[in-house]
Amino acid sequence: MSKLFRLFLFCMLLWGVSYLIGLFFFTDAGVSSSGDQIAVIPVQGMITLDGGSSLLSSSTSGRAIVEKIKQANEDESVKGIVLEINSPGGTVMGSKVVVDELKKVDKPVVAVITESGTSGAYWVASQADYIVADQLSIVGSIGVLGSYLEYGGLLEDYNVSYQRLVTGKYKDISTPYREMTPEEEALIMERLQGIHEYFVADVAAGRHMDVEEVSSLADGLFYLGQDSVALGLVDYIGDKDYAIDLTKELAGVSDGSVSEYKDEPGFFGTFFQQYLSYSSYYIGVGIGKVLFTTETPEFQISV
Amino acid sequence: MVKGQPVLATFWRRFFAYIFDSAFLSFLILAPLVHPFEDGFSGSSLSESFSALFDSHYILLTLIIAFFVLLYWSVLECWLGQTLGKMIFGISVEGTKKKPLSYLQTLIRNIPKISFVLLFFDTLYMLLKKNNRRFFEVLSDSQVVAEVEHE
Numbered sequence: 001m002s003k004l005f006r007l008f009l010f011c012m013l014l015w016g017v018s019y020l021i022g023l024f025f026f027t028d029a030g031v032s033s034s035g036d037q038i039a040v041i042p043v044q045g046m047i048t049l050d051g052g053s054s055l056l057s058s059s060t061s062g063r064a065i066v067e068k069i070k071q072a073n074e075d076e077s078v079k080g081i082v083l084e085i086n087s088p089g090g091t092v093m094g095s096k097v098v099v100d101e102l103k104k105v106d107k108p109v110v111a112v113i114t115e116s117g118t119s120g121a122y123w124v125a126s127q128a129d130y131i132v133a134d135q136l137s138i139v140g141s142i143g144v145l146g147s148y149l150e151y152g153g154l155l156e157d158y159n160v161s162y163q164r165l166v167t168g169k170y171k172d173i174s175t176p177y178r179e180m181t182p183e184e185e186a187l188i189m190e191r192l193q194g195i196h197e198y199f200v201a202d203v204a205a206g207r208h209m210d211v212e213e214v215s216s217l218a219d220g221l222f223y224l225g226q227d228s229v230a231l232g233l234v235d236y237i238g239d240k241d242y243a244i245d246l247t248k249e250l251a252g253v254s255d256g257s258v259s260e261y262k263d264e265p266g267f268f269g270t271f272f273q274q275y276l277s278y279s280s281y282y283i284g285v286g287i288g289k290v291l292f293t294t295e296t297p298e299f300q301i302s303v
Numbered sequence: 304m305v306k307g308q309p310v311l312a313t314f315w316r317r318f319f320a321y322i323f324d325s326a327f328l329s330f331l332i333l334a335p336l337v338h339p340f341e342d343g344f345s346g347s348s349l350s351e352s353f354s355a356l357f358d359s360h361y362i363l364l365t366l367i368i369a370f371f372v373l374l375y376w377s378v379l380e381c382w383l384g385q386t387l388g389k390m391i392f393g394i395s396v397e398g399t400k401k402k403p404l405s406y407l408q409t410l411i412r413n414i415p416k417i418s419f420v421l422l423f424f425d426t427l428y429m430l431l432k433k434n435n436r437r438f439f440e441v442l443s444d445s446q447v448v449a450e451v452e453h454e
Contacts, residue, residue: 003383007390010382014332014375021367022335 036256038247039072040082040240041065047090047120049097060087062094066101068261073105078259080108080251082243083128089119089141089303092195099202102127108250112243113137113234118222119145120303122233123199126206129250130235132243133225139233142203143220144196145302146188152178199303207232311435312394312449324388328375333368369417376413381406394449404445411443 044060051061072078083102089095102109102124111117111128118141125131133139152162155177162177173184180188196218204214209232217223217231228234236242248256379386381404385395396412398404415421415437428438436446 003385004390007379007383007387010379011327011332011375011387014371015335018332018371019335 035077036251036253037075037078037259038080038082038244038251038253038256039068039075039078039259039261040084040244041068041072041261043083043085043087043098043121043124045087047087047094047098047124049091049094059090059094062090062097065098069098069101069105072261073107078107079253079256080110080247081105082240082247083109083111083125084114084240084243085111085117085121085125086114087118087121087124088116089121089123091120092144092303095120095123095303098124099127108247110243110247110250112238112240113139113225114240119143123202123303126203128206130246131233132236132238132246133228133234134239135224135226135237137225137228137234138222139225139228140217141220141222142199142214142218143303144192144199145220146174146192148174148176150176150179152176195303310449312447314430314435316392316394316449317435317447320386320388320392320394322388323391324376324386327387328372332375333371336364336367336371372417373410373413376416377406377409380404380413381409389447394447396445396447399444399446408443408445412437412439412445415439 042060043065046059047062047065048059049062051059051064069081072081109128111125111131113121113125113131113133114137116138117125117131117133118138122140122142155162162175164172164178166172170184170187172178174180174188200214200218201211203209203218204211207214213232217233223231223233225234225237229237236246238246244258248254376386380389380396384397384404389395396404396409398408415425425437425439429436429440440446
């Protein structure tokens with residue numbers, strides 16, 4: 001028997017034993033798969049429609065969150081959902097798809113804001129039945145952002161000119177290569193205002209508040225959790241455990257287990273996670289994902 | 304080409320062989336064991352992951368993984384003189400006293416592999432002594448050699 005064949009046989013034997021041990025001893029040790037459950041769905045980081053990341057920054061996928069919400073809503077063993085939010089917001093569509101999906105959920109939903117739940121993330125939180133936040137959580141910042149860097153002047157200083165060739169006079173609106181005209185600015189502001197009004201209306205409906213009341217708070221300012229209760233933006237001061245207990249109470253479940261709907265780490269993430277320290281794992285995730293960075297548009301509207 | 308006397312394998316060859324073996328172990332052999340626990344280690348906070356480490360299932364898993372790691376390296380090095388990674392990088396393990404290696408020798412030389420910290424200091428010994436032999440290799444009377452070919 002050749003050396004390679006013997007090595008192969010031994011490795012197969014090891015794998016087989018590993019598989020059997022995993023199957024018989026550890027299948028139930030991870031995510032609970034039976035009995036009443038409370039699903040905890042993370043909403044972490046910037047929310048964009050499809051997600052993506054580089055070594056220095058990352059965003060979470062709105063579509064991926066939607067899938068988790070759908071899965072939790074369709075799973076009969078899941079009696080309630082906790083949205084664990086730590087996000088500064090994100091793109092309009094990234095947040096909106098999550099908001100729209102939450103409107104379809106027919107189970108109790110509690111949002112818990114940990115560090116930050118602002119802008120699009122607050123839009124998401126507002127669709128929950130209740131919002132829990134820490135006294136010092138950052139909440140609110142209801143508004144729309146479409147700012148961008150315009151460096152036409154800089155190009156001019158270096159004798160670089162922008163050759164404008166467009167069909168349709170607004171085709172290159174918001175291009176960073178030239179200054180925006182007052183007319184263009186007014187057109188964009190009109191559209192931002194449209195998004196703003198939609199955002200405010202959704203928050204008002206989700207929080208059972210008047211649109212005027214929410215509008216008065218929707219100047220882009222953020223609030224601390226301790227002040228947000230009086231303003232009607234948050235219901236309770238508490239943490240994740242509090243939110244889970246509240247959800248169990250709403251769902252009428254006393255002994256439900258908690259099922260964390262977390263993302264599977266990628267190839268590099270798994271290697272570093274299993275072999276090196278926790279911090280090295282996140283470095284590994286960043287290095288691995290830098291190969292799959294998505295292009296971000298120059299002009300982007302965020303909530 | 305004639306096979307010459309084997310020489311002590313260089314640090315980098317051994318390092319890459321080790322990385323390969325580690326990846327092979329992690330992604331293939333240990334994957335069915337570790338998969339149910341991935342959620343626990345990708346937690347949203349360091350304290351959650353740290354707490355998860357003290358769960359009885361994780362402790363048992365850690366012990367089983369250590370056992371598999373020792374088994375993989377010890378058995379293959381004793382039985383075949385090399386693991387898959389060593390085979391790929393053209394190095395093998397042999398005893399220093401011109402006798403076949405025993406399971407006890409390969410077990411002792413691979414003890415540091417169950418702990419990254421132990422392995423680090425074991426390797427540091429090798430680098431400081433500049434003799435291409437880890438401390439546990441000296442204890443177990445073994446060494447890692449590479450075959451040299453010349454005309």
